Structures are given as structure tokens and as C-alpha cells.
Amino acid sequence: MSEKGLFLEGVRIALGGRMLVELTHHVPPGEVLTVMGPSGSGKSSLLAYLAGFLDPAFTASGRALVDGIEITALPAEERLAGMLFQDPLLFPHMSVAGNLMFAVPQGIKGRTERRRRADIALGDVDLDGMADRDPATLSGGQKARVALARVLLSQPRMLLLDEPFSKLDMELRQQMRLLVFGKARERGLPVLLVTHDEADADAAGGEIVRIGA
Amino acid sequence: MLTRLGPLLTILILTGPVIFGLAGTVLPAFGFLPALGGMEFTLAHFRELFSEPAIFMSATLSLLAGLVTALVSLLAVMLFVAGFAGTRLFGRVQHLVSPLLSVPHAAAAFALAFLIAPSGMLARLVSPEITGWDRPPDLLIVNDPMGLSMMAGLVAKEIPFLLLMTLAALPQVQLHQTRMLTTSVGYGRVAGFLFGLWPAVYRQIRLPVFAVIAFASSLVDVAMILGPTRPAPLAARLLVWMNDPDLSMRYLASAGALLQLAVTALALLAWLGLERFGAALCRQAAMRGRRFRRDAMLRAGALAVMVLAAGVVFAGLGTLAVWSFAGLWQFPDALPSTFTLKSWMTTLPRILEPLQTTLLAGLLSTFIASILAILCLAHEDETGGRPGRGALTLLYLPLLVPQVAFIFGLQLFLIYAGVLATLPALVLAHLVFVMPYAYLALKDPWHAFDRRYDWLAAGLGKRRARRFFSVRLPMMARSILTMAAIGFAISVGLYLPTVLAGAGRLTTITSEAVALSSGGNGRVIGVYAFWQMLLPIAGFAVATLVPALIFRRFRGMQV
Numbered sequence: 001m002s003e004k005g006l007f008l009e010g011v012r013i014a015l016g017g018r019m020l021v022e023l024t025h026h027v028p029p030g031e032v033l034t035v036m037g038p039s040g041s042g043k044s045s046l047l048a049y050l051a052g053f054l055d056p057a058f059t060a061s062g063r064a065l066v067d068g069i070e071i072t073a074l075p076a077e078e079r080l081a082g083m084l085f086q087d088p089l090l091f092p093h094m095s096v097a098g099n100l101m102f103a104v105p106q107g108i109k110g111r112t113e114r115r116r117r118a119d120i121a122l123g124d125v126d127l128d129g130m131a132d133r134d135p136a137t138l139s140g141g142q143k144a145r146v147a148l149a150r151v152l153l154s155q156p157r158m159l160l161l162d163e164p165f166s167k168l169d170m171e172l173r174q175q176m177r178l179l180v181f182g183k184a185r186e187r188g189l190p191v192l193l194v195t196h197d198e199a200d201a202d203a204a205g206g207e208i209v210r211i212g213a
Numbered sequence: 214m215l216t217r218l219g220p221l222l223t224i225l226i227l228t229g230p231v232i233f234g235l236a237g238t239v240l241p242a243f244g245f246l247p248a249l250g251g252m253e254f255t256l257a258h259f260r261e262l263f264s265e266p267a268i269f270m271s272a273t274l275s276l277l278a279g280l281v282t283a284l285v286s287l288l289a290v291m292l293f294v295a296g297f298a299g300t301r302l303f304g305r306v307q308h309l310v311s312p313l314l315s316v317p318h319a320a321a322a323f324a325l326a327f328l329i330a331p332s333g334m335l336a337r338l339v340s341p342e343i344t345g346w347d348r349p350p351d352l353l354i355v356n357d358p359m360g361l362s363m364m365a366g367l368v369a370k371e372i373p374f375l376l377l378m379t380l381a382a383l384p385q386v387q388l389h390q391t392r393m394l395t396t397s398v399g400y401g402r403v404a405g406f407l408f409g410l411w412p413a414v415y416r417q418i419r420l421p422v423f424a425v426i427a428f429a430s431s432l433v434d435v436a437m438i439l440g441p442t443r444p445a446p447l448a449a450r451l452l453v454w455m456n457d458p459d460l461s462m463r464y465l466a467s468a469g470a471l472l473q474l475a476v477t478a479l480a481l482l483a484w485l486g487l488e489r490f491g492a493a494l495c496r497q498a499a500m501r502g503r504r505f506r507r508d509a510m511l512r513a514g515a516l517a518v519m520v521l522a523a524g525v526v527f528a529g530l531g532t533l534a535v536w537s538f539a540g541l542w543q544f545p546d547a548l549p550s551t552f553t554l555k556s557w558m559t560t561l562p563r564i565l566e567p568l569q570t571t572l573l574a575g576l577l578s579t580f581i582a583s584i585l586a587i588l589c590l591a592h593e594d595e596t597g598g599r600p601g602r603g604a605l606t607l608l609y610l611p612l613l614v615p616q617v618a619f620i621f622g623l624q625l626f627l628i629y630a631g632v633l634a635t636l637p638a639l640v641l642a643h644l645v646f647v648m649p650y651a652y653l654a655l656k657d658p659w660h661a662f663d664r665r666y667d668w669l670a671a672g673l674g675k676r677r678a679r680r681f682f683s684v685r686l687p688m689m690a691r692s693i694l695t696m697a698a699i700g701f702a703i704s705v706g707l708y709l710p711t712v713l714a715g716a717g718r719l720t721t722i723t724s725e726a727v728a729l730s731s732g733g734n735g736r737v738i739g740v741y742a743f744w745q746m747l748l749p750i751a752g753f754a755v756a757t758l759v760p761a762l763i764f765r766r767f768r769g770m771q772v
Contacts, residue, residue, distance in 0.1 A: 053668050056597035076671040077680075083672045085665050092769030093687045102683065103673045136768035154673040 003068040005029045006158050006190035011062035013045050013054070020058075021046050021211055027158075029188035032181060032206035036196060041212025043194040047160045050192065051083060052076030066157040066190065082156030082189075084164035084180070088143035090135035096122070096146055097131035103154040121149040125179070141172045148180055152187070159184055161193040165200060177203040216595060219588025223648060226585070227607055230623050230645045231614050235474075237622025241467035248629075249460055258468040265465075267444040272476050274360050274440075275447040279430025279480035281364050284487070286371040287422055289518040294379050294414075295406035296512030299388055306516065307380065309523045313373040315699070315749035316526060317706030319727050320742045322366045322438040324529025327536065327735060329362065330355045332544050334532040340545035349544050356442055363440040367432065369522040371425045375418065376519075381657060382417030386410050403512060404505035407495055420605065423481060424612035430480045431473055431615030434708035434723070438730045447473050448617045448709075455621050455713065466621060474618040481613075530746060537739030556736035564722070564744065571721040571748065573636060574711075575704035578643035579697050582651035586696065589652060590659040591681075608652060611645045616709045624713045634716040642714035643707055647700040654699045658692035690763070691772070694756035702749035722748065 006027040013021040020042025027033040037043045048054045050064055053076060063072045071079045090099050100118035108114055115131075122131055125145040135143060144164070151159065164180065165173045181204060184191045193204055201208050240246065244255035262268060297303040313321070328334050332349035340346040355362050388410065395405025415422075436449040444450065451473060454466035498505075536542075540551030593599060600608075611619075620642065627633040662685065670680045686693070711724045720728075726741035764770035 048668075051668055051672060053664075053671070076668075077674055077676050079672070080674055081672045083665075083669050085669070087665075089663070089665055089669055091666070091684060091688070093764050093767055095766075102670075102675075105674060134767050134769070151672070156672065160672070 003065075004188075005031070005067070006033075006192065007065040009063050009065070011046070011049070011060070011064060013042055013049055013058055013060045015042070015045075015058050023209065023211075024062075025207075025209065027190040027192065027206070029190055030185040032184070032191040032193055032204035034201040034204050034206060034208045035192065035194045036198075036201060036208060036210050037194075037212040038196065043211060044162060047083070047162050047192065047194055050079075050158075050160055051081045052079055069157070071157065080154065080157045081160050082151035082154060082158065083160045083162065084147060084151060085162045086164065086167050088135075088140075088147035090138075090143055090146055090150075092136060094135070095131070096127075096133045096135055096138070099135060099146060099150050100131075100153055103150045105155055117153060121153045122146075124152075124183075125149045140168060141176070144168060144172070144176055145179070148176075148183065152183060156189065159189050159191045161191060161195075163195050163197070163200075164193075166195070166197060173199075174203070181205070216588050216592040219585055219590075219592045223585050223589050223652070224607060226641075226644055226648055227610050230641070231610055231619050233626050234619030234621070234623035235614070237625040238467045238470040238474075238618055239622070241464050241622075241625075242471045244464065246463065246467075246625075248625075249463065251464065258464040261465055262468040262472060265450075268447075268450075268472075271444045271447040271450055272472060274444070275430045275473070275476050276480050276483075278360055278364055278367065278432070278436075278446060279426045279428075279477065280483060280487075282367040282371055282429035283422055283426045283484065285364070286368045286375055286425065289368070289372055289515055289522070290375045290379055291407070291411065291415075292403060292511060292515035293376075293519050294383070295403040295411065296508070296515055298383065298406070299392065302516075306519050306523075307376065310373045310376055310519060313370065313523055313526055314377060315702040315753060316370070316530070317702075317723055317745045317749070318367075318370050318432070319434045319438060319706065319708060319723050319730075320530065320533075320745040321370050321526050322363075322435040323726070323730070323738055323742045324526050324533055325362065325366045325369065326355045326439055326529075327532045327738075328525060328529040334528065334547070337545045337547045346545060355439055358441045358443070360436075360441050360446065363436055363446070364429075365525075366435050366439045367429050369526050370435075371429065372519065372522045375421060375425065378418045378421040379414060382414045385417065386413050399504050399506065401504055401506040401508040403508040404498070404503065408499040411495070412492070420609045420613075423484070424609055426480050426484055427477050427613045427615055430477045431617055433617065434727045437727055447476060448615065451617050451621070452709070452712070455617075455624075456717070470615075470618045470621050473615050477615045477618075530742065533735075533739040533742045535739070536735040537743050539736055539739075542735075556740050560737055560740045564725070564740070567720045567722050567725045568744065570636075570639070570715075570719055571705055571723070574639045574643050574721065575701045575748070577636075577640045578647045578704050579651070579700035581640070581644055582647040582700050583655075583693065583697050585648065586651040586655045587659075587693070590655060594664070608649045612649055620710050620713045624716070627714060633714070634718040636719070638714045639711065639719055642710035643704045646707060646710060647703050650703050651696050651700045654696040655692060658689060662689060687764070688770075690760040691756065694759060695753075698749070698752035698756040701752040705745065705748045 008023050008025045011021065011023045012019065025033060035043050035046060045054060045058055049060050054060055063070055065071065091102065094102060097115065097118050100121055101114045104114045104117050108117065119131060122128060125148060127142060127145055135146065138146065165176050168176055177200065193200060195201065241251065242258060244251050244253055244258060331352045331354055336346065336349065391409045392405060395409045400408065431448045433448045433452050436446045440446050440449060447469065451466055451469045454462045454469060535549065537556050538552045538554065539549035540553040542549035624633065627638045632638040666684055666688065667680055670684050675683065706723055708723050708727055711721050715724065722741060722744045726738065726745060729738050729741060
């Protein structure tokens with residue numbers, strides 16, 4: 001039996017007695033599960049649940065495993081759930097390199113080595129030479145790519161995407177989709193994408209679950 | 214969990230001193246004070262209290278001071294916000310008035326006194342040309358028997374407080390749309406705001422208004438500087454009894470403190486009546502559809518009061534600054550004929566120790582309050598709960614119970630514990646009042662912080678402490694330092710808690726300044742008032758400059 005990938009086992013999320021999400025699913029490494037639904041349908045709650053930040057007002061049961069490890073039993077900081085949001089959310093008080101070095105796992109010691117990894121990651125998203133920039137001076141597309149590089153640097157177990165393309169321009173949007181899904185496939189990361197944009201789902205190419213319809 | 218400690222300690226700090234303090238005043242008032250041999254229940258001390266000369270006059274003065282101050286400052290703020298919220302002028306006046314908040318009450322009172330006194334700046338400016346005075350007229354302007362100058366001084370200080378509280382409540386109402394709606398059906402600006410928005414705003418600022426009433430009805434320092442003397446308002450007389458070397462006066466003082474509690478409670482009750490009356494008046498006018506379109510005079514009046522409040526205090530502070538450098542300054546000259554640093558030099562040796570105590574007590578109480586406020590808010594994040602009405606009332610508890618009524622009783626426990634007039638006791642007494650403001654100042658910015666940054670950092674594998682110190686703390690540096698600056702300003706301005714917990718042996722700039730008030734030496738008072746102003750300003754300067762300097766490279770961190 002293959003244990004690779006993200007397993008959602010009987011995940012149920014309810015708010016005040018109203019069932020929002022009921023889901024059992026397997027997302028193989030490098031593939032994308034797209035969860036679609038109108039706003040308020042609980043799709044963001046599903047991400048919050050997996051990341052470990054579900055508001056206490058919600059009740060949740062079931063469990064989630066990645067590569068055989070039950071992440072829902074772990075504290076948020078040990079789940080290594082890499083997240084991308086609508087906004088790039090680069091830390092405004094750190095340079096681009098600072099943002100990236102912050103993400104390099106703790107186990108990797110030494111400033112030079114951490115910086116080297118940050119530079120490589122930056123090169124991977126075609127932003128060589130941007131390391132010392134103030135994130136506020138980057139364009140929207142550049143910020144999105146730094147955010148992607150940052151999350152990949154942290155060696156996540158999976159990616160949780162919360163409509164990460166919705167605020168980008170049309171042309172950029174397709175570029176970013178290809179980049180994000182490509183990197184996930186390259187690294188064999190299971191991806192959970194919530195969106196209400198059909199084009200996102202098409203680009204993701206994986207299975208689609210509709211909730212709250 | 215560490216954050217659990219936040220609400221726990223905060224509640225302890227907010228309620229403990231009040232409860233123990235009240236017990237420490239109630240028991241002696243009824244004759245129970247074992248340390249002095251008082252073991253029997255008696256009403257003798259109340260009989261003694263009521264036979265004090267003009268005690269009811271004192272109580273009435275306090276009651277009126279509470280009600281009039283609250284009414285005038287609330288009306289000014291209400292009409293000003295109603296007439297101008299959303300305009301450019303509003304922002305300007307707000308910037309003019311807000312700094313007043315950090316001016317200690319005593320400094321503002323001195324400022325007013327040195328402006329309007331018979332020998333004050335105003336009289337000098339118009340003399341002898343207009344008035345013909347070549348010496349200060351024999352008028353009782355400051356310390357007038359009706360307490361008008363005292364109330365004026367209070368109004369000038371409470372206006373910025375109520376304005377700030379109203380500003381915090383405004384985002385929760387639909388200002389712009391409601392304005393358009395009421396205007397489109399023909400209501401005047403003020404009436405449209407009062408009918409459409411004020412009830413919702415007022416509900417948010419009710420506790421602050423109550424705090425103003427409680428404070429103004431029991432104030433000591435402003436009363437000692439500006440208030441009437443024969444008789445003085447109740448709380449000012451109480452303090453004299455409390456400081457009496459004859460320990461048996463504690464019984465009388467305790468009974469008086471209970472009377473003060475009753476006076477403040479009565480003022481609050483009367484206010485509840487006024488609230489109903491005002492609401493009914495508003496409702497009736499609204500139901501009749503009265504448009505009140507010609508409200509230009511009203512708006513101009515409110516604006517004038519706001520500007521006047523700020524103008525008077527700033528002009529007075531300016532006068533005090535001049536006094537501190539004045540050499541020979543004869544009446545009616547508008548400026549001294551010589552300037553000298555003598556006042557600064559001669560006060561320097563005796564100002565150092567109070568200055569040090571002010572800094573220590575201010576920094577320590579602010580530091581503790583800041584940490585507790587952060588822990589409380591972090592705990593709210595974790596549990597997903599927001600403090601309910603009860604918790605908020607608790608926060609205001611030390612501000613709603615008259616300071617004299619419980620700090621005096623608390624003094625008793627400080628004596629028993631052997632910590633009277635020590636720094637820890639002073640810090641605790643200050644903390645009780647700094648804590649509420651610290652929490653209130655940080656609450657909104659904390660909730661406005663985008664929590665996705667925190668989630669994201671957790672997703673990157675960062676533990677809670679690391680997330681706080683690397684992400685939240687730097688990103689919120691400005692808000693956290695502003696909270697600290699507010700807390701520090703509050704601490705610097707505290708008079709009564711300082712006098713009672715410091716027992717006259719541990720003094721601060723403010724307690725020393727008020728002690729100087731009876732002497733009326735403008736030069737020395739000028740120096741002390743200057744320091745009183747300077748410390749809070751320094752705090753706010755640090756709060757603005759330090760983050761700007763640290764994060765100067767990052768555009769996203771600039772305001």
C-alpha cells in the first residue's frame with residue numbers, strides 16, 4: 001500500500017452544527033486536489049484545519065496524513081504545511097534574502113550556507129540579484145515568485161494554496177500557475193488548492209471537489 | 214501555557230488592589246482598625262465626618278465637578294465629531310488636540326492657572342493698555358469658590374481623552390454612507406449624525422465617559438492647583454486627613470473616602486438619568502423629523518471649544534516655559550526683562566531624585582503592563598474569544614472607583630507588608646492605572662494585524678516564540694512602542710497613587726510639582742511642569758523615531 005502523498009481521512013468541519021466540509025481523499029505526490037466552492041462554504045476552513053489554525057468556533061474531526069505521518073496530531077509549526085495566499089505576504093521588515101533565509105530549516109547551520117540556499121532558490125524563480133532588495137520595491141509578479149521560493153525553501157511536506165493567483169494580472173496568472181504546479185510536481189509535493197476560479201482548476205489538472213454548492 | 218498567565222495576572226492587578234483597597238477603607242470607616250486598637254463597630258467616625266465644617270459643600274462641589282466636566286467635554290466632542298467627522302479640518306483639529314492627552318493633569322492645571330490668574334499671561338497681554346491695571350487685580354479667578362476654573366482645567370484634559378475614544382469607535386459605524394443618507398433626506402450635519410450614528414458611537418464610549426465622571430468627581434491634583442479652598446472639593450480635603458501625622462485621623466479619612474465613593478456613585482446615577490433624558494430628547498426630535506438644518510453656529514461653537522481647549526493649554530505651557538527661564542518679570546510686562554538659567558540650576562539638585570523615581574516607576578510599570586497586555590491579546594487569539602462586556606468593565610474598574618477611595622485602603626496593606634514607600638509598591642500602584650490604558654491602546658492594532666503572517670511563519674516551521682519575536686514584534690513595533698509611550702505618560706502624570714504609595718518619601722516629578730502649587734513660585738513650577746511635559750513627549754518621540762530608524766530601509770514599514 002502506497003503511503004506517499006496527502007491522505008484526508010473522514011475530515012469533517014462544522015460551524016455551529018452546520019456541516020461545511022466532509023472529505024475523504026488521497027492526493028498523490030506532485031498532484032493537485034482542487035477544492036471549489038462559493039465564499040463562506042468552508043474551503044478556507046479546510047486549509048486552516050490542515051495548517052493547524054482552525055478557529056476554535058469550528059469543530060473538526062477526522063485526520064490528515066502526509067507520507068504516513070499524521071499531521072493533524074502535530075502542532076502547527078511541525079506540520080510543515082507550506083502556504084501561499086492571495087497576497088504574497090512577504091515580511092516587510094526583512095530584505096528579500098532575509099525573507100528567504102528565515103524560511104531555510106533550522107537544521108541548516110551557518111550564515112553562508114543559508115544565504116547560498118536563498119540565492120539558489122531565488123535563481124530558481126528567475127530573480128537572480130534581487131536578494132538585497134526591499135520587498136516593497138518588487139512588482140506584484142516578483143513578490144509572488146519570492147513567496148513561492150520562500151515556501152519551497154522551508155522543505156514543506158505539502159502545499160496549501162488559498163486562491164494564490166486571484167490577485168495577479170491575467171498574463172501573470174497563467175505563468176504563476178505553471179510555475180507553482182511545476183515546482184510541486186518536480187518536488188513531489190501533494191497540493192491542496194482552494195479557489196473559485198475554474199481556470200485554476202483546469203491548470204492544476206488534478207481532481208476537483210466541490211463543496212457547499 | 215504562558216499566555217494563560219496574561220488574563221489571570223491582569224485580572225489580579227485590576228481587581229486585587231481595588232478589592233483590598235476598598236476593604237482597607239470600609240473597615241476603618243466603621244471603627245475597625247486593629248493596628249490602632251480599633252476593634253469595635255461604631256458610627257462615630259461618620260458623625261465626626263458630618264460635623265466637619267462645610268463637608269456637604271465639599272461633597273456637592275465634587276458631585277458637580279464630575280457631572281459638569283463630563284457633560285461639557287462630552288457635548289463638545291459629540292458636536293465636534295457630528296459637525297466635522299470626515300472633513301479635512303477634523304484631521305487637523307484632531308492632531309492639535311491629541312497631544313494634550315499626554316500632558317499630565319497637573320501640568321495642564323498649572324498651564325491654565327498661569328494663563329488666567331490675575332497676574333497671568335492674559336492679564337499681562339491686555340494690561341495696562343486696556344485694563345489700566347499696573348498691578349495684578351485682586352480677583353479670585355483661579356481657586357474661585359464655585360470651582361469654575363477647576364472644571365475648565367478638567368474639561369481641557371478630558372476633551373482629548375473622549376475625542377480619542379470616540380475616534381476609536383467611529384470605524385465601527387458607517388459614517389460616510391449614513392451621512393449621505395441623512396443629508397439626502399434633508400437633515401443638517403449635526404442632527405443627521407446625532408440621529409443616525411451617535412447612539413451606536415455612544416454605546417462604545419460609555420465606559421470612558423463613566424471614567425471621566427469618576428475621575429472628575431474625585432480629583433485631587435487639579436483641585437489643589439485650580440480648585441476652591443474654602444471649602445475644597447471632597448477628595449482634596451481627604452488627602453489632607455490621610456497625610457495627617459495623627460494616625461487616628463485615618464478613621465475620619467476612611468469615613469470620608471466612603472462618602473467620596475457615595476458621591477461618585479451618585480454622580481454616575483445622575484448621569485444615567487441624564488443619558489435617558491438626552492436619548493428621549495433625541496428620539497423625540499428624530500420622530501418629529503426635525504431637520505435642524507441651520508446648525509452652523511452650533512458647529513462653530515463646538516469647533517471653538519475644541520480649539521480653545523488645546524490653545525489654552527498650549528499657551529499656558531508656553532507661559533510656564535517662559536517662567537522657568539525668567540529673571541526679573543514685573544507686572545504687567547508681557548515678557549521678562551531678563552532671562553536666566555537660575556531656576557533650572559537651583560532646582561536641578563533636588564529634582565534628580567524625583568526624576569529618577571519617575572523614570573523607574575514609569576518604565577517598570579509600563580514594561581509589566583505591556584507584557585501583560587500582549588499576553589492577554591495573544592491568549593484571545595488562541596481561544597478565539599474576545600473579552601465580553603464583563604471583562605471590559607473589569608478593565609475600567611480602577612478607573613471607575615475613585616482613586617482616593619481605594620488607594621488609601623491599599624496603603625494600609627502596603628504598611629502591613631512593610632513595603633510602603635518602596636519602589637515595588639509604587640510600581641504596583643502605577644500598574645493598576647497603566648494596565649487598562651496599555652490594553653486599550655494595543656487592542657485595535659493587535660486585532661488589525663494580518664494573522665496570515667503568523668500562519669505562514671508556522672508553516673515555515675517556526676515555533677511560537679520565534680514567530681512572535683521575528684514576525685509580530687518587529688511588524689508591530691510602532692504600535693507596541695506607542696502603547697508603551699501612552700502607559701509611560703499615564704504613569705508620569707499619576708498624582709494620588711504616587712503620594713499614597715510613596716508616602717511622601719518616594720516622590721515623582723508630578724507629586725513634587727503639585728506640592729509646589731501652594732507656594733505659587735512660577736519659576737520653580739515652570740521647571741517642574743516643563744519636566745512633566747518633556748517626559749511623555751520623549752516617550753512618544755522614542756515610539757516614533759526608533760522604529761523609523763530601525764526599519765528605514767524598508768518602505769513597507771513606513772507609515
